[in-house]
Amino acid sequence: MNWNAIAYQKQHSYVWQHGESLLELLNAQPDEDITDLGCGTGQLTEKIAATGAKVIGLDSDRAMIAQAQANYPHIPFQVADATNFELKTPADAIFSNAVLHWVTNAEAAASQIAKSLKPGGRFVAEFGGHGNVKTILNVLSKVTGKALQPWYFPTISEYSTLLESNGLEVVYAMLFDRPTPLGKTGLAGWLAMFGQRFFPELPEQRWQEITEAVEEEAQSLYQADQWVADYRRIRVVAIKPLSKNPTV
Template structure:
C-alpha cells in the first residue's frame, strides 16, 4: 500500500475523539448498507481513529483501515491494537489482492481529486465488489462557509484557495462513478442537522477541528477575531438553548464494480 501523505495533515486526534464523536456515531447507519459478512475483505477508507473499522471487524470481516493523517492512524492503533491500520492517501493507494468492499464515512469531502479516489477504489475491488460511502454533499455547511468568507473579507484576508472541501451533487458524483465503470444502485442527498458538544464553545471547537485551512497564516489574535465574528454571524440561526447545530447535508452512495 502506498504511504503518500497530504502535506501539513496535522489532525488533532484527541479533539476529534473527545468533541466530535458524531462523525462516526452517525456512520453506524452506513454499516447497515455495507452489511459486512464473515470472511469478507473490506477497506475502511478515511478510517479516522478506528471506531467504525472495529465495528466492521466485529462482524468477522477482515478489515484494513487507512487514513492520510498520521495522528489519526496512531490513535486508531492505540485504540484497536488487534486491527490493521496504515497511513495512505485516498488519491493514490493500492491493495495487494482485490477486495470485496470499500467503505468510507465522512472522508471523501476532503478529497477534491474525486476522479483519482474513485479510480483507486475501482482498482481495489473485485468484479462485483461494492463501494459504500457517505460524505458532505451539495449545500453542506452552507451557512458556516458563508460566515467564514464574510468574516475573512471583513478583515481583508484573501480567501482564494482556502476551501479544502468537495461537496458534489448526486448527479455529479454518480456520473464520475459511472464513467469509471461503476453501477450506482443507490444514491440519496439528505439534511442532517448535527448538534455540537461543549455548549457555547461548540462552533469554535468545530472551526479548530475542521476549518483550520481558513485560519492558517493568521495570528492567534486574528484567529480569535475571525472566530468571534463567525459566532456572531451564525448565532441567530445555529445557536439555540445552549447548543450549536451545524447544517450538514450528506450524500450516501452504493456503487457496484461492473
C-alpha cells in the same frame, strides 16, 4: 494536512457515531475483505471487524493511524492516501465515512476505488454533499474576506456520473439534510478542528477574533441553547460489475 487525533476523538465523536447507520448499507459478512478508507481513529473499523470480516483501516494522517492502532491493536491500519492507496488483493467492499469531501481530486479517488474492488465488489460511502455547511462557509468567507470552497461537495448527479465514468454502477444514492448538534460552545470547536487549517498564517489571537465574529454572524445556527451545524450528506452504494462485456 495534519490532524489533532486526540481532540478529534474526544470532541467530534458524532462523526463516526453518525456513520454507524452506514454500516447497515455495508452489511459486512464474515471473511469478506473490507477496506475502511479514511478510518480516522478506528471506531467504525472496529465495528466492521466485529462482524468477522477481514478489515484494514487506511488514513492519510499519521496521527489518526497512530491513535487507531493504539485503540485497536488487533486490527491492521496503514497510512495511505485515497487517491493512490494499494491493497494486497482487491476488496470485497470499500467503506468510507465522512472523508471524501476532503479529497478534492475526486476523479483520482474514484478511479483508485474502482481499481481496488473485486468484480462484484461494492463501494459504500457517506460524505459532505452539495450545500454542506453552507451557512458556516458563507459566514467564514464574509468575516475573513477570503472566498472559501476548500471541500468537495458534489450533487448526486455529479458524483453518480463520476463513479459511472470509472466503471461502477450506482445502485443507491441519497442527498439529505443532517442538522448536527455541536453543543453550547461547539461552533468554536468545529472551527478549530475543521476551519482553522485553511488559515495557517493567522496568529492565534486573530483566529480567536474570527471565531467570535463567526459566532456573532451565524446566530441562525444557534438553536435550543446550542450550536447546530448545517450538514448535508451524500450516501452512495456502487457495484463493480462482474463483467465489462455481459452477454445477452
